[in-house]
Amino acid sequence: MTSIDDVARAAGVSTATVSRALRGLPNVSDPTRERIHRIAEDLGYVASSSASGLASGRTHTIGVAVPSVSRWFYTTVLEGVDAALRAANFDMILYNLASRGGDRERVFHRSLLRKRTDALIAIGVDFTSAEREQLLSVGHPLIAIGGPVPGVRNIGIDDRAVARAATEYLIALGHRDILHLGGADDEGLNKRMPADRRLGFLAAMEAAGLPVRDEWLLTGRFSPIVSRGVMLDLFASPGPRPTAVFANSDEMAFGVLLAAQQSGLRVPDDLSVIGIDNHDMAAAFELTTLAQDPHAQGTLGAQVLLDELRGAPPRRSSIRADFELLVRGSTGPPR
Amino acid sequence: MTSIDDVARAAGVSTATVSRALRGLPNVSDPTRERIHRIAEDLGYVASSSASGLASGRTHTIGVAVPSVSRWFYTTVLEGVDAALRAANFDMILYNLASRGGDRERVFHRSLLRKRTDALIAIGVDFTSAEREQLLSVGHPLIAIGGPVPGVRNIGIDDRAVARAATEYLIALGHRDILHLGGADDEGLNKRMPADRRLGFLAAMEAAGLPVRDEWLLTGRFSPIVSRGVMLDLFASPGPRPTAVFANSDEMAFGVLLAAQQSGLRVPDDLSVIGIDNHDMAAAFELTTLAQDPHAQGTLGAQVLLDELRGAPPRRSSIRADFELLVRGSTGPPR
DNA sequence: TTGAAAGCGATACCAT
């Protein structure tokens, strides 16, 4: 393995100069710099990240914590983060904080706190207060995306507002019998988000003077399959039926649409469905939704951290991301 | 930041002993070990990964290269990899090799080769021969999952066989007019996989003496939306229609199902659809598919690398993963 | 503009 000494020797300069030249620092004459670059290339020299990390205290790496890597929102944020990191020549260590418990704690201890990363992005995760304390005590820049964590600045849409907007749209179409498909408080996931969206739903209903039936406050656990099952059950049982469904995510809305189709209900004539996200497949489903842009949120979050690592003054405040109603074919007036 | 010296001092032992004790190495008396553990805990000491990486040459990190993080197959493998890594206390650096080109090369140079990782898993990526050479020259354990890379051992299903099995099932149902929805050779993605599946399709058709129409060899670029668009076009145009579609992935099959539904075709009466994967949502779509288990493939791949890092003799051969026909409601005899 | 040399914080070998 060729080291910086090899390059220095071959170039007839000191390691200090090689280091400066290769990192683009000033105070290296152009000819020298070029020669060093050429030689490094020839020798296939690449600096050891451990060594430079140890010497400089910076790892050029950002940690990204997600509760799962198989849900659209998270992966889309992830791609946004990745884009920003790549442009800045940073690497990304991915922490899958799926389950609370032993493993989770180990991850925290062994890695997050191990000077392995220069900063941390938490996507849709929730932390215990002990965890939060640890994180903050490390002193690294930290930002949350997609689910407010108390005491941590955050990037994300206004969950109450978006739910309210969705519900109000259904109401404006003339719906009175609206079912809300919420999310479960899965372990380790951020739980304020579904709670806020539910509040937004309730607020809109109340403002319109519409009754909310307990049996129409269901949970799809943010899963299409679960949502479909829940709706199939509902459609199969006797009793009144909603004319519209507001789902906390497009993925759950997909499940609703599939259940409707498989139950012989026509959309939107028999049932209107609205979601949140504008998932990649929403257009294919003709799903009306409140679109947000997780990719941009990820990029922005990464950018904030990168700026601060470059010396920018830390921003303390959270950032509200945009959302927008996108009308497609899954909604219409009640028949 | 407390360092190993602080712990050594507080415990009244040498740094060597602290290091041994904390890493669970032999030759430390039980009382000493316990005392050190306690003190380290109290002081909140966590070893610097850069320092230990530099000294030991091992980073306890595995690199995972994916072409995209937003496709079911990749993320599912990723979760499998993650599970194995977590159990072994390894971290994961994620390389998004989305596009070939400048960035890609930089990622290669700056990170993969920077002794940043102890081993590498390539999921569904394709490498240029230059890239392959570089990778192999680093001498790290390396394994590919989900798309054969020449010269690199691989874990994955037999693509020709799985495509053949899917096609043969349709033929056995009585279908003669079968459309194949393949994948495009996106930049940077593994291209042998779609090619092999196409060969499997063609082989099955030929073996059954069935004609293959050029205009029924379509591409859905592994995307539901694209696939839906392609099929909507087909359904809207005059001319003969296939009675069955074999899609290279469930995600494309979803697009086909949505297009069929939106074109007023009944499944499976008017159109049978079969996919590959057993995607999370396949059951919700009632999609017949050839199921594979990417999670297990990921875990296995990680395990192979971890074993070798622990000194196990390297295995040179590839591993064939299983697949299995899963019949659901999207297939039936032609009407 | 360049070089010499002192760290950075662990690991691992060799003594004891």
Add this chain to the structure above:
DNA sequence: ATGGTATCGCTTTCAA
């Protein structure tokens, strides 16, 4: 079982 110490490869003053 424990300690002393050279070493890993780079960064970063401080001098020249």
